[in-house]
Amino acid sequence: MTLQFSYIEILVSLSLLILVLLNLVNRIQSKHSALNLPPGPRKIPFIGNMHLLVGDQPHRALRGLAMKYGPLMHLQLGEVSTVIVSSPDVAEEVMKTQDTIFASRPEILAVKVMSCDCPGIIFSPYGDYWRQLRKICTTELLSSKSVQSFRSLREEEFLDLCRWIASKAGSPINLTEKIYSSAYSLTAKAAFGKKTKDQETFISIIRVATKLAVGFEISDVYPSIKLLPLISGLKSKLKSLQQQADRILETIINEHIVGNSGKTAMKVKHDLVDVLLKCQEDENILPLTRAQIKSVVLDIFSAGSETSATTVDWAMSEMLRNPSALKKAQDEVRNVFKGKNVVDEARFNELKFLKSVIKETLRLHPPAPLLLPRESNESCKIDGYDIPIKTRVIVNAWAIGRDPKYWKEAECFQPERFLDSSVDYKGKSFEYIPFGAGRRICPGMSFGIANVELPLAMFLYHFDWNLPQGMKHEEMDMTEALGVTVRRKDDLFVTPVLRRPFPV
Numbered sequence: 001m002t003l004q005f006s007y008i009e010i011l012v013s014l015s016l017l018i019l020v021l022l023n024l025v026n027r028i029q030s031k032h033s034a035l036n037l038p039p040g041p042r043k044i045p046f047i048g049n050m051h052l053l054v055g056d057q058p059h060r061a062l063r064g065l066a067m068k069y070g071p072l073m074h075l076q077l078g079e080v081s082t083v084i085v086s087s088p089d090v091a092e093e094v095m096k097t098q099d100t101i102f103a104s105r106p107e108i109l110a111v112k113v114m115s116c117d118c119p120g121i122i123f124s125p126y127g128d129y130w131r132q133l134r135k136i137c138t139t140e141l142l143s144s145k146s147v148q149s150f151r152s153l154r155e156e157e158f159l160d161l162c163r164w165i166a167s168k169a170g171s172p173i174n175l176t177e178k179i180y181s182s183a184y185s186l187t188a189k190a191a192f193g194k195k196t197k198d199q200e201t202f203i204s205i206i207r208v209a210t211k212l213a214v215g216f217e218i219s220d221v222y223p224s225i226k227l228l229p230l231i232s233g234l235k236s237k238l239k240s241l242q243q244q245a246d247r248i249l250e251t252i253i254n255e256h257i258v259g260n261s262g263k264t265a266m267k268v269k270h271d272l273v274d275v276l277l278k279c280q281e282d283e284n285i286l287p288l289t290r291a292q293i294k295s296v297v298l299d300i301f302s303a304g305s306e307t308s309a310t311t312v313d314w315a316m317s318e319m320l321r322n323p324s325a326l327k328k329a330q331d332e333v334r335n336v337f338k339g340k341n342v343v344d345e346a347r348f349n350e351l352k353f354l355k356s357v358i359k360e361t362l363r364l365h366p367p368a369p370l371l372l373p374r375e376s377n378e379s380c381k382i383d384g385y386d387i388p389i390k391t392r393v394i395v396n397a398w399a400i401g402r403d404p405k406y407w408k409e410a411e412c413f414q415p416e417r418f419l420d421s422s423v424d425y426k427g428k429s430f431e432y433i434p435f436g437a438g439r440r441i442c443p444g445m446s447f448g449i450a451n452v453e454l455p456l457a458m459f460l461y462h463f464d465w466n467l468p469q470g471m472k473h474e475e476m477d478m479t480e481a482l483g484v485t486v487r488r489k490d491d492l493f494v495t496p497v498l499r500r501p502f503p504v
């Protein structure tokens with residue numbers, strides 16, 4: 001069937017569309033006109049301030065605007081009333097003083113489609129269901145005890161990686177690709193018992209999905225226009241990603257069900273998936289559907305792997321760009337483990353400089369520069385300004401971490417600044433919040449840091465590193481890619497030189 005429209009029909013449709021849009025603008029304007037909203041740039045009818053985010057990385061564009069309008073700034077992103085937080089004081093107000101009001105997450109189309117409308121732990125609204133999931137993930141996977149119990153898994157995974165690197169000594173390698181692949185394998189082995197055979201497909205699905213989940217997609221800022229994601233093709237793109245991911249997730253879950261059938265409860269080897277499956281039968285807690293289990297698995301796989309790998313990748317990049325920091329870190333590791341075949345996690349508390357390198361990397365390159373969006377679940381006031389219910393709140397942790405008011409030579413990589421500093425990433429120092437803060441602070445902090453420290457210590461102990469031929473360290477490209485997690489735009493290519501051979 002072909003569709004044919006006359007000019008009259010097109011004109012009528014366009015007029016109707018304009019009327020709908022004007023009505024929408026009126027509704028938004030009258031809703032906000034009586035309120036004392038935080039300062040912000042002038043809003044253009046219908047698009048609000050969307051045009052100000054075009055072109056640059058959102059965290060960079062938002063910092064530029066905050067310099068003009070202040071650390072609590074109101075933006076109208078299409079239909080979505082949004083508040084941008086860019087100072088430690090306001091961040092503390094949102095994530096500590098009024099944390100319960102801002103502990104929810106907004107609905108993002110990519111998350112909605114990928115999770116079949118059953119968000120897992122990361123995007124579920126604040127409430128009992130989120131509390132239950134967070135408790136399960138913390139107890140079964142992310143507690144200090146669990147992180148400790150995964151030590152041999154970590155050692156095995158990164159030893160394999162370093163052996164591979166050693167086999168390529170003298171030739172350029174794509175270090176980024178290998179770092180991500182190991183991080184994903186490790187999360188899979190810890191959370192689901194083994195690496196999935198479809199890992200590379202899964203990684204590429206997650207990469208595309210996280211790009212689309214930033215929350216600035218056109219369909220996320222005009223949620224009432226249901227046709228938009230259909231017209232733009234976003235819905236079908238997401239649906240196809242969801243179907244591919246679903247096949248892999250189904251396999252992971254079915255393998256657990258088959259593997260455990262016939263075994264007594266004592267004999268079942270418990271990983272996160274087993275525990276989630278058991279929740280389906282437990283009458284004392286909120287039952288979990290299969291879709292919800294799949295969402296949690298997807299959440300842990302992506303949140304657990306992307307962030308740690310991104311940190312390792314940026315830390316190596318920064319050290320290569322700053323040879324004196326690389327040398328100091330190398331000297332420290334080689335000194336502490338002098339005469340040993342391999343590095344030993346038990347002595348990592350002696351690696352003060354390496355720990356400062358990691359902290360400095362997380363300051364300059366927080367893997368989630370805008371953390372994860374929050375949403376107010378009631379109206380409230382901040383600094384005397386009105387924050388209506390359902391306002392989206394974005395905390396620019398990246399801008400806060402580079403604010404010269406709080407950091408000397410803020411743009412420079414200087415790990416020394418953390419050596420004698422009490423500033424930590426555990427959510428108490430609001431000038432430094434790479435893991436967020438408050439109720440929704442990252443529960444995977446210890447797991448993540450362990451997965452960053454070990455590969456870095458091994459890279460420094462066993463290898464020297466050269467940049468591709470002819471490249472000067474100060475010429476290294478540090479451009480960022482777009483996404484919820486901000487990785488390097490281009491992969492890091494380096495030539496390893498083996499210095500300490502591995503035990504056979």
Ligand code: HEM
Pocket residue numbers: 121122123134137142187299300303304305307308311366367368371372373434435436437438439440441442443444445447448449452
């Ligand atoms: C360097 C490593 C990591 C960094 C920088 C990081 C950063 C973050 C950030 C910024 C948030 C949002 C916090 C907020 O809204 O205030 C978050 C949430 C989360 N992270 Fe991490 N993360 C890391 C590693 C991990 C790991 C290894 C896991 C799990 C294996 C994990 C699981 C989660 C989960 C489940 C949430 C959602 C928490 C909630 O909404 O209640 N993260 N992470």
